[in-house]
Amino acid sequence: MKDDSIRHPDAARAFLADRERARWHDSAIWWVRQKRDAQMAQLPEWETLRSMAEQIKAHTLSHLDEYLEAFERKAQENGVVVHWAKDADEHNRIVHGLLAERGVNKLVKSKSMLTEECGLNPYLEARGVEVIDTDLGERIVQLRHEAPSHIVMPAIHLKKQQIGELFERELGTEPGNADPTYLTHAARANLRGHFLSAGAGLTGVNFAIAETGGLVVCTNEGNADLGSALPPLHIACMGLEKLIPRLEHLGVFTRLLARSAIGSPTTTYTSHFNKPRPGGELHVVIVDNGRSEILGRADFYQSLRCIRCGACMNTCPVYRRSSGYSYSYIIPGPIGSTLGPSRDIRKHASMAFACTTCASCDNVCPVRIPLSGQLVAQRARAWQAGALPAGKRAAIGALGALARHPALFALAGKTLRKVVPILPERIAQNTPYSRPGRALPEMPAQSFREWWLQNRKKP
Amino acid sequence: MSRDDILARIRRHRPTASKLPDIHAPAFICYEDRFAQFATLIGNLGGHALTLAPGQTVREAVNAHWPEQGRVVDTRQAMLDEAATPHDWADVDIAIVPGQLAVAENAAVWVSQDALAYRSLYFLAQRLAMVVPQGALVDTMRDAYDRVEFAEHGFGSFISGSSRTADIEQSLVMGAHGAMAALVVFE
Amino acid sequence: MKIGLFVPCHVNELAPEVAIATLELLEGYGLTVDYPLAQTCCGQPQFNNGDVAGANRAAMRFADVFDGYDYIVSPGTSCVSHIGAHTPDALSGTRSRVYELVEFLQDVLKVEHLPKPVYFPHKVSLHQSCHGLRLRAHATPSERMLPWQSRLERILSLVDGVSVVHPPRRDECCGFGGSFCVDEPDVSVAMGEDRVDGHAATGAEFIVGAEPSCLMHMGGVIRAQGKPIRPLHIALLLTGRGGA
Secondary structure, eight states: OOOTTOOHHHHHHHHHTSHHHHHHHHHHHHHHHHHHHHHHHTOTTHHHHHHHHHHHHHHHHHTHHHHHHHHHHHHHHTTOEEEEESSHHHHHHHHHHHHHHTTOOEEEEOOOHHHHHHTHHHHHHHTTOEEEEOSHHHHHHHHTTOOOSSSSSTTTTSOHHHHHHHHHHHHOOOTTOOOHHHHHHHHHHHHHHHHHHOSEEEEOOSEEETTTTEEEEEESSOHHHHHHHSSSEEEEEEEGGGEESOGGGHHHHHHHHHHHHHSOSSOSEEEEEOSOOTTOEEEEEEEOTTHHHHHTOTTTGGGGGOOOOOHHHHHOHHHHTTOGGGSSSSSOHHHHHHHHHHHOHHHHHHHHTSOOOOOHHHHHOTTOOOHHHHHHHHHHHHHHTTOSOHHHHHHHHHHHHHTTOHHHHHHHHHHHHHHGGGSOHHHHTTSTTOBTTBOOOOOOSSOHHHHHHHHTOOO | OHHHHHHHHHHHTOOOOOOOOOTTSSOOOOOSSHHHHHHHHHHTTTEEEEEOOTTOOHHHHHHHHOOSOSEEEETTSSSOOOOSSGGGGGGEEEEEEEOSEEETTTTEEEEOOTTOSOTHHHHHSSEEEEEEOTTOEESSHHHHHHHOOOOTTOEEEEEESSOEEOTTTTOOEEOSSSOSEEEEEEO | OOEEEOOOHHHHHHOHHHHHHHHHHHHHTTOOEEOOTTOOOOSHHHHHTTOHHHHHHHHHHHHHHTTTOSEEEESOHHHHHHHHHHSOGGGHHHHTTEEEHHHIIIIISOOSSOSSOOBOOSEEEEEOOHHHHHHSOSBOOTTSOSOOOBHHHHHHTTSBSOEEEOOSSTTOOOSOTTTHHHHSHHHHHHHHHHHHHHHHHTTOSEEEESOHHHHHHHHHHHHHHTOSOEEEEHHHHHTTOOOO
């Protein structure tokens, strides 16, 4: 879980203090953006697919109650047990109840941002359940007692030497060996034991299909498959926005997901679960936790189209230079910066301002969520909620007042131009704009307005 | 009851209705040589694709590709020695399984088999060979979803190459949890 | 054709030479251009900070000031984008008459030559400002699968001797972002540095763009760090004021 009190600019400043490391973080993630571009370039129908994905999700959200009921009905026919959770607490209680009834004391989990959102791991651990995250990146951050810093690449903020040291301590790997292949295979051997001994497996859900009552889970590692194929109990947790109407619609989404997420034509495994495995149980927990409220907000419900690919993070120039830990909400980057403020604008207001409005995220989003527009709309909620710093609010107010009086507005501009050049250095270096590495603008002697009055004003 | 509360709130908050697109209307990419596309791609994804030579059997092709072998399970055999629990497949070295169709755009193979009760085999085996009829190679996932069929037990998966991860510094490593290597045999 | 020159606040105070060049360029095509003295702020800062009511008041004021002009032309892409995309629907008449300078030259005047021939034998790296790029289609964004086009490339084909290049990460943001540059000064400077380094890595002598605020921001980084490249607004280049 993350600390709600994080303010993005402060945390980003701390992250950027190690400029070389910040550069590495930026390059590592930009590399993924480039791979995504290369995949896009191979598909002439790319923009058509994005439009279709947008339309399918928009349609689904506008009939969501019907599709959820159809999904539930069909899933039950298939022998799947369907649970509904209004919030994080109910979700956690349902999962724990299923484990407790069966005496399960070890749970293998594959990646699920929903369970991060709900704080499931600490909830279960406090009740004596051993929880093993099995996605390699998630296992790494779990062993470090950290939250994921990216929704698709949870450990992207770490260098391999740090992971080598962690595995030496936790898994007994050779001292000083930081070779990614060696470390990955050490984790494989260790986690196999957990897969084979766990009493239950929990997975997220990428898509739930109303037509078939089936679930689709996409991974590259195969951890969701092992976790759901071995233990007798498979629990799948999904936000209620994961629905799509028909199986054929996967022909659109599976073409976009991995290309957008990691620049790969598909995930290794795109697994479809329609029924419990022979001799086993399959339970699905459908979670609201604020989503049905967002659905009712005209400016924000489009964020429920999200398929959690993380492409918006990879392209975001601010995310790449500040890392996931600079954001107060569990989901960072552009999509997190609308979902977090939707949940609590006061706690997460700084996220809405961690954006230059460059709008690159709008263009990479495979379901065409107008992310940059949503961030600016979240700022309007912040303004209304009084969540802007007082000084900033006053400055914006003053700008608006001055702008009603052209002569005063010109005088204010002139004052600025005349004062800045004579500021004592101590003050010039401490303006809100000042930073080492960036000089204040040069101040011309004359404004254009003054020039015009002197040179062009008709008598 | 949470279910009814949630559904009621969704009903109250329904956005303006919009239509589903016809996903079959636009033309999508067609590959001149689907096998070449498939084979090139899977080569970068921890796998290998081949077409059986005249008179060659699947087993011969697998043996030629992976000469060193531990326990081999071929689920295409009529008398499959089924496991008693899903855990019993843990020591399998090579699994040979039927794939119903393959997809050129992403080197994926659809696996879903009635005869195999415990799908853990696909993911526990150290190496996975998937055997696909030559005529069952389609261009895109749209075509694939028009043709997929689910086995009685309701599980199916598109598998593309080997299990992999790039979670450590974006270095691509084959063999995260599932198969360390994949082979697709077109017969 | 009655043309009102819209000079964004920061251009008026900090880059008057860009507005002068814009005016002279338009006049060079024989147009009569007026500068309505009542103009102030278009409302973008209010809008971007959540003060929607304040932004709408500014937009209404903008529409009044520029009422009666056939075209409203500006040397700033960002403020033009704001008027075009974020003002109340009641102002759609105003929206459709607002043009950034290069848009106006290409779409309204359809120019095929410059008023005075310009010879500029230098390598320039194009800075594709975000709002022009993604809100007004000034070029094909690198994120999209669309045919390549670039307004700046097209207009620079009218200049003799110039050689045009793009930086690596062709259209990444420079980190100015309006009030972002003071809300998030550390990220803003880091982005500015990276962007300037990218332009400089091409070996170009100039960063050429159509949005003065991005150029001002990068100029601050260049001056503070002594980088071997200079920002140059397209209007200055097109009027032979490259100053090389």
